[in-house]
Amino acid sequence: MTRTVAAILLIATGVIATVYLAKALPNLDETADANSALSYADREIAGGNSILVDQEAAYEARALIPSGETYRVRVGPGLRNATPLTSTYAESWFAYFLMPRRPAGDARWIICYGCDPAELGRSFHERWHDANGISIGRVR
Amino acid sequence: MLCLNLWLLIVGVGVLFLLRGWRSWAELGRLTGFAYMLGTAAMGVAWVWELTIGIDLSLPTIFGTGVVLVVVSFVMGRRLGRRLPPKPRLWRKHSLSLTSAVFGAIAIVYFEAMFRAGRLTPLYEFDAWSFWVPKAKAIYYFGGLDHQFFHDLPGQSYPPLLPALEAAAFHFMGSPDVVSLHLQFWFLLIGFVGAAIGLLHVRVPAVALWPPLLLVLVTPFVIERALQPQADFLLDELFALAALLVGLWLLERAGWQLVAAAVLLAGAMLTKREGYLLAGIIIGAALLASLRELRQRWPLLILASAAAVAATIPWRVLLVVDDLRRGGPEAGGAGLLSHADRAWPSLRLALSTLFDFHLWLIVAPVAFAAVSLAFVAGERLFATYALALYTLGIIGFTWITWSFPDLPITKNPALNPIARVTASMILVSAVIVPMLLRELVGRAQVVTV
Numbered sequence: 229m230t231r232t233v234a235a236i237l238l239i240a241t242g243v244i245a246t247v248y249l250a251k252a253l254p255n256l257d258e259t260a261d262a263n264s265a266l267s268y269a270d271r272e273i274a275g276g277n278s279i280l281v282d283q284e285a286a287y288e289a290r291a292l293i294p295s296g297e298t299y300r301v302r303v304g305p306g307l308r309n310a311t312p313l314t315s316t317y318a319e320s321w322f323a324y325f326l327m328p329r330r331p332a333g334d335a336r337w338i339i340c341y342g343c344d345p346a347e348l349g350r351s352f353h354e355r356w357h358d359a360n361g362i363s364i365g366r367v368r
Numbered sequence: 369m370l371c372l373n374l375w376l377l378i379v380g381v382g383v384l385f386l387l388r389g390w391r392s393w394a395e396l397g398r399l400t401g402f403a404y405m406l407g408t409a410a411m412g413v414a415w416v417w418e419l420t421i422g423i424d425l426s427l428p429t430i431f432g433t434g435v436v437l438v439v440v441s442f443v444m445g446r447r448l449g450r451r452l453p454p455k456p457r458l459w460r461k462h463s464l465s466l467t468s469a470v471f472g473a474i475a476i477v478y479f480e481a482m483f484r485a486g487r488l489t490p491l492y493e494f495d496a497w498s499f500w501v502p503k504a505k506a507i508y509y510f511g512g513l514d515h516q517f518f519h520d521l522p523g524q525s526y527p528p529l530l531p532a533l534e535a536a537a538f539h540f541m542g543s544p545d546v547v548s549l550h551l552q553f554w555f556l557l558i559g560f561v562g563a564a565i566g567l568l569h570v571r572v573p574a575v576a577l578w579p580p581l582l583l584v585l586v587t588p589f590v591i592e593r594a595l596q597p598q599a600d601f602l603l604d605e606l607f608a609l610a611a612l613l614v615g616l617w618l619l620e621r622a623g624w625q626l627v628a629a630a631v632l633l634a635g636a637m638l639t640k641r642e643g644y645l646l647a648g649i650i651i652g653a654a655l656l657a658s659l660r661e662l663r664q665r666w667p668l669l670i671l672a673s674a675a676a677v678a679a680t681i682p683w684r685v686l687l688v689v690d691d692l693r694r695g696g697p698e699a700g701g702a703g704l705l706s707h708a709d710r711a712w713p714s715l716r717l718a719l720s721t722l723f724d725f726h727l728w729l730i731v732a733p734v735a736f737a738a739v740s741l742a743f744v745a746g747e748r749l750f751a752t753y754a755l756a757l758y759t760l761g762i763i764g765f766t767w768i769t770w771s772f773p774d775l776p777i778t779k780n781p782a783l784n785p786i787a788r789v790t791a792s793m794i795l796v797s798a799v800i801v802p803m804l805l806r807e808l809v810g811r812a813q814v815v816t817v
Contacts, residue, residue, distance in 0.1 A: 234809055271488060
């Protein structure tokens, strides 16, 4: 009796495993297709797509700020098309993306997410900006 | 990345030689997955020690550490009387059961599909880009445990084994490629499955081995999360294999099984702080199961667990010295009483998560049915161990939600880690259920320790 129940249990396990494998394979196929259909930027920015507003800002920051330099992210009310996550997570996402550049409170490089340029002082020299109110520059 | 994983395998083979050796080259082939997981745990532990004392993780360190481990293992293994078997015959007939052939083919299809899905996966997971991968990048770029990033990033108390492994993968890829990084976790999943098959193949008939293993692999949670570059699955894989080894040790009394379990548990505890809880669950279950042999078994179990905990001391010391958060529960100890109202909802959450069909299909019901059948069939020792493992697991996971009052009572993995920690019990079922049912469906061809 115990052996029969064990056999039934294993058969049921095998059947369910096979059925769900058959379900999983097309899903994994879809995932593979969806991943390969992404642009290089979408794939690299990934989680940042729900934070950044503009992918170009990330690439410009990486191109403009030398790898040994420090930077700071300032978020302000002048940002257009912000997502609910932008103000909370922009700084931590840039910390992940821009490494080996280090975030620092007194950094001369500034990634301004709708911040007030007047707050940055006259010495702020803008190197790039977009239509969403994001700018990247350096304090002299 | 393939080279890194081959290197981990080579180191693991060295460790395996020290722990037990092998009587034939076919036996070594069978234990390849196990050797790989041993190598991953041993190298991971060594890397954490090196990082804590200020040795940078670089390609020379990765190779040097491996060479030291292999040489020391080989020399000590020879002293313990281990010998290499004679040269293998190039063409030797091996029989394979129809069940093994069919399920083996299915496993190949599964891993091929997982590879394609994981190959170009973007890094979406919050914990991954918020601290696991940044820590790995920091180790890759700055060599060691960079003070600024390890202080400022979230998860200060999480040990750096996984970031070190990811940084090693970056070194072998030549850049911090966070997309291809997902494939490192594909290798780990293959290693886990290979280790489970290698250890169980000679003890469990194929019909009892493959269905529970495949069931776990196709659960929605595993399909969705196994390749995420976070510590959860590596922790679960190390835990499941350690639980199997301790269970085997209870049955077979081979010393290498307990030593290997200690190595894997040290790796688990240095992968995530939940590793301490999971190690406690295994040791607690083994102590309960071996109550009748208290004098012979308990000292060895306590010694093995003490050795595993001792391996984590350098990291714990660094947490204190560097003034990093140690990550204890917000309401541990007496604090639990002041949050007594959370006890029942926490228990209900732990149970409902374990039995959630949408996460794990029927893995938990199958596991409990297997425990019951093993008791009825007279397999008391292993059944008691398995039952204690699940029971302590449920108690432990209840404690997690109860002792962190900020955690909402929800299965949402973004808000409460209950689903992620429960995955450890699911992975353990892949190796425990076959052992529970092995006597009920006939014997495996060869039994060996």
